[in-house]
Structure formats: C-alpha cells, structure tokens
C-alpha cells in the first residue's frame with residue numbers, strides 16, 4: 001500500500017513528505033516473534049507506505065496505511081488536498097490467520113511539518129477479516145482518548161517535541177506510552193483512524 005498525496009498551498013502544487021512514520025510493529029511472543037520497522041526518509045515526493053509484512057505462525061500480516069477524505073473515500077496516489085483541509089489517516093491490520101495476534105504494539109510519528117493532529121479524533125473499530133474499504137469505514141467506531149490511560153484504552157497520542165502539538169501515536173502496550181494491551185483475534189481486522197489538518 002502506497003499513498004502519495006499532493007498538497008495545494010498558496011496556489012502551488014507540492015508533494016508532501018510522509019504523513020507519519022511507523023517505527024515498530026512487534027509480535028513479542030515466542031513462536032510469533034517478528035518485528036518490522038518501516039522508515040520513510042521524508043522530504044519532497046516521499047510516500048506514505050505500509051510497513052513490511054510481519055510473520056505470525058508463518059502467515060504474513062500487513063499493516064496498511066491509508067489517507068481518506070472526511071467522507072471515507074480513500075485518496076489515491078497524486079490526490080490533491082488543500083492547505084487547511086482535514087483528512088483521515090487510517091491504519092489497519094487484518095489478521096486472516098487462525099491464530100490470535102497478541103500484544104500488538106505500534107508507534108507512529110506524525111510529520112508535524114506537513115500535518116497537524118486534530119485533538120480527540122482517535123477512533124478504532126473491529127471488522128471481519130477481508131473487509132473492503134467501504135466495510136471497514138462502516139465499522140462501529142469507538143472513541144479513544146488522546147490521553148495515556150485514565151481511562152485506559154488502546155491508543156494515545158503525546159507531544160514528543162518539535163512544534164507544539166500532539167505527534168506521537170501509540171497503539172497497544174508500547175513501552176513509555178503504555179495503552180491497554182491489544183490483541184487481534186483470528187479472522188478479525190483492527191483499524192485505527194484519526195484526523196489531521198494539512199499545514
């Protein structure tokens with residue numbers, strides 16, 4: 001999955017840098033051990049891309065990242081978006097195996113030079129494995145607090161520095177920014193979405 005979005009700013013069409021950065025997707029359990037790191041170099045013309053597949057009991061699970069408009073339509077490569085416009089970023093993992101994927105941990109760093117997180121916009125849903133884009137969007141979304149714990153849920157976002165604003169998203173029990181443990185049962189697809197404003 002690769003998404004590249006053009007940004008219109010002050011009448012010019014520019015290529016954005018990556019929306020955010022996946023730093024780790026980890027299956028730490030014995031027998032399911034696998035990890036992947038996807039790094040986007042950033043800069044003009046860079047792309048928003050999926051991480052490498054991870055392997056769980058010999059079956060690959062992929063993290064898919066999408067940009068969508070507020071209506072839920074997936075923005076294809078080269079879509080034009082305007083400065084000030086809000087869009088969704090969507091991340092999902094489809095566990096199409098017969099084994100539960102346990103203790104999923106995911107960290108994303110928002111590129112604050114390109115995007116501004118919309119506070120309190122984190123949501124998650126679970127749908128059946130193999131759901132298409134429309135079915136994923138039609139899932140039942142549960143709001144996740146920006147906060148780490150209190151009340152605890154599966155996701156949080158903090159300000160790791162740089163420009164003022166929240167930029168470090170974690171999902172699951174990530175060390176240093178620990179949320180509720182996240183498992184994905186067999187044949188289920190877990191999706192997280194949040195909104196950003198184009199700078």
Ligand SMILES: [Ca+2]
Pocket residue numbers: 144145146147148149151152153154155156157179
């Ligand atoms: Ca939270």
Ligand SMILES: [Ca+2]
Pocket residue numbers: 112159160161162163164165166167
């Ligand atoms: Ca920040």
